[in-house]
Amino acid sequence: MIQFQDFSFQYREGVAPVLRDITLAIPDGCFCGITGAAGSGKSTLTYAINGIIPHCYPGDFYGSVTVEGLDTVEASLTDLSALVGSVCQDIDSQMVSAVVEDEILYGLENFGVPKEEIPGRVHEALAAMGIIELLNRPIDSLSGGQKQKVALASIIALRPKALVLDEPTAELDPASSEAVFRLLARYARENGTTVVVVEQKIALLSEYADLLVIVDDGQIRFADAPETVLAHSDELLALGVNCPRSTTLVNRLKGAGLYNGPAVRNVAAATDVCREVLAGAGA
Amino acid sequence: MAKFLEYVPGTSFLHRMNPSVKLICAVILAIACFCTTNLAFLALLFVAALALAASCHMMRETVGLCKGVLAFSVILAAVILLTTPRGAQLVPLPWGFIGTGSLLAALTVIIRLMTASIPLFLVFYVTKMSDITNSAVKQLHVPYKYAFTFTSTVHFIPVFMNNMAGIMEAQTARGVEFDGSLVKKVRLMVPLCVPLLVSSVRKTNSAAIAAEVRGFHLRTRDSGFKQYPLAARDYIALAVSVAILVVAIVL
Numbered sequence: 001m002i003q004f005q006d007f008s009f010q011y012r013e014g015v016a017p018v019l020r021d022i023t024l025a026i027p028d029g030c031f032c033g034i035t036g037a038a039g040s041g042k043s044t045l046t047y048a049i050n051g052i053i054p055h056c057y058p059g060d061f062y063g064s065v066t067v068e069g070l071d072t073v074e075a076s077l078t079d080l081s082a083l084v085g086s087v088c089q090d091i092d093s094q095m096v097s098a099v100v101e102d103e104i105l106y107g108l109e110n111f112g113v114p115k116e117e118i119p120g121r122v123h124e125a126l127a128a129m130g131i132i133e134l135l136n137r138p139i140d141s142l143s144g145g146q147k148q149k150v151a152l153a154s155i156i157a158l159r160p161k162a163l164v165l166d167e168p169t170a171e172l173d174p175a176s177s178e179a180v181f182r183l184l185a186r187y188a189r190e191n192g193t194t195v196v197v198v199e200q201k202i203a204l205l206s207e208y209a210d211l212l213v214i215v216d217d218g219q220i221r222f223a224d225a226p227e228t229v230l231a232h233s234d235e236l237l238a239l240g241v242n243c244p245r246s247t248t249l250v251n252r253l254k255g256a257g258l259y260n261g262p263a264v265r266n267v268a269a270a271t272d273v274c275r276e277v278l279a280g281a282g283a
Numbered sequence: 284m285a286k287f288l289e290y291v292p293g294t295s296f297l298h299r300m301n302p303s304v305k306l307i308c309a310v311i312l313a314i315a316c317f318c319t320t321n322l323a324f325l326a327l328l329f330v331a332a333l334a335l336a337a338s339c340h341m342m343r344e345t346v347g348l349c350k351g352v353l354a355f356s357v358i359l360a361a362v363i364l365l366t367t368p369r370g371a372q373l374v375p376l377p378w379g380f381i382g383t384g385s386l387l388a389a390l391t392v393i394i395r396l397m398t399a400s401i402p403l404f405l406v407f408y409v410t411k412m413s414d415i416t417n418s419a420v421k422q423l424h425v426p427y428k429y430a431f432t433f434t435s436t437v438h439f440i441p442v443f444m445n446n447m448a449g450i451m452e453a454q455t456a457r458g459v460e461f462d463g464s465l466v467k468k469v470r471l472m473v474p475l476c477v478p479l480l481v482s483s484v485r486k487t488n489s490a491a492i493a494a495e496v497r498g499f500h501l502r503t504r505d506s507g508f509k510q511y512p513l514a515a516r517d518y519i520a521l522a523v524s525v526a527i528l529v530v531a532i533v534l
Contacts, residue, residue, distance in 0.1 A: 093493060
């Protein structure tokens with residue numbers, strides 16, 4: 001369980017708090033998507049989970065953030081990183097090795113995983129991301145999507161209780177973005193891992209997330225199941241979050257009194273709703 | 284052709300050598316080059332270094348290195364020519380002369396620098412940086428922090444070069460013309476150092492955080508998964524390198 005309790009944070013060099021009065025509980029095994037306009041405080045929210053704030057970026061920290069009962073201020077960054085695996089936005093900066101195998105080994109070696117266990121962990125992580133064939137490839141020769149998968153595999157190999165990803169598909173095309181989310185969701189489901197992902201592509205988040213969090217100006221505006229949050233498409237648009245058009249269409253149908261069900265996450269569900277509405281109109 | 288300091292896979296003798304031994308041998312050979320003034324011996328070492336490069340299919344890269352070193356060493360050679368009047372006089376100068384000895388000394392500097400740089404250059408191309416780090420930590424007892432700092436520095440050189448190329452491309456798209464004299468090019472590039480520095484600091488900071496959240500501080504000398512046993516070829520290479528050093532000192 002990741003628990004924010006009345007959490008506020010202001011960077012040391014900042015003039016105002018980046019996050020204010022955050023209270024949020026992310027249950028174990030939950031796939032939590034965080035989105036919001038640029039500069040709303042999404043990344044800072046994830047830094048609070050993996051301990052980057054206040055350990056790397058100091059500032060005024062109010063309230064508490066706990067991961068599996070461990071207070072992120074009191075625990076060391078090393079203790080927290082055994083629980084929380086993090087993938088940063090800038091993948092090239094994250095890579096410390098020249099070859100994929102060494103990149104996966106890096107964390108395993110640091111955390112002192114028994115040597116007889118390491119080959120199995122490497123294979124398992126690469127298999128989970130579907131990139132076993134990349135084992136001996138130089139990292140410089142990989143595409144953006146492949147690097148993203150390698151970065152995820154290097155974290156997954158550590159078997160953290162939670163994964164925190166900051167815009168993992170920022171440099172990927174739609175197909176690669178979808179592939180990364182699909183692999184991530186499957187891994188989280190199979191292993192009961194909590195996933196917290198910051199992402200601008202709300203269509204992807206609404207498709208895969210169990211809990212959708214909308215951050216605006218340092219505060220949480222919505223934190224609920226995607227269907228519930230997406231029902232507020234007009235309010236979300238005012239906050240700078242552009243809902244999928246299929247969702248907006250169904251919400252408009254609902255506003256016009258033509259449909260009375262929950263908000264939809266994707267085009268397939270919207271198509272079913274439209275069919276239902278048209279069938280009702282025909283009758 | 285491999286990118287700057289990018290690992291080139293292979294199965295050559297040099298590829299299969301122990302990383303620490305490779306590094307030690309390269310340093311010994313470099314020292315040997317500076318211990319001798321015998322031009323014939325240096326030329327022999329130069330040919331041997333080229334043969335070593337050919338054995339691991341790195342001739343093109345090595346020729347590129349030699350060109351780079353030549354450009355630098357020619358400046359040194361010119362200084363030596365003009366300031367070391369030795370041997371039979373060939374060209375009189377107001378402050379002395381250029382002699383046959385001056386020519387030999389200048390040539391020796393050029394050959395020495397090229398020969399000394401080739402083995403070190405090859406080691407970085409035929410060995411994974413992580414192997415150099417892990418082996419240095421395990422076998423040479425180099426503290427991991429220093430080994431990691433060194434490999435990270437080397438790892439980031441191409442990243443920063445790409446950044447600079449990106450910034451220059453962006454400026455070219457805005458009408459800046461980098462073609463022309465060296466002075467003009469340098470004058471245009473100086474202001475670009477600020478954005479490069481900013482992005483470099485940001486990347487370095489991200490890399491440090493990424494390493495920390497993957498247990499960097501937990502690393503010990505025994506953490507490395509891979510073992511680097513010494514084989515007969517390593518002892519042979521070490522013996523040959525030491526012998527070359529001894530000959531260089533004696534000659």
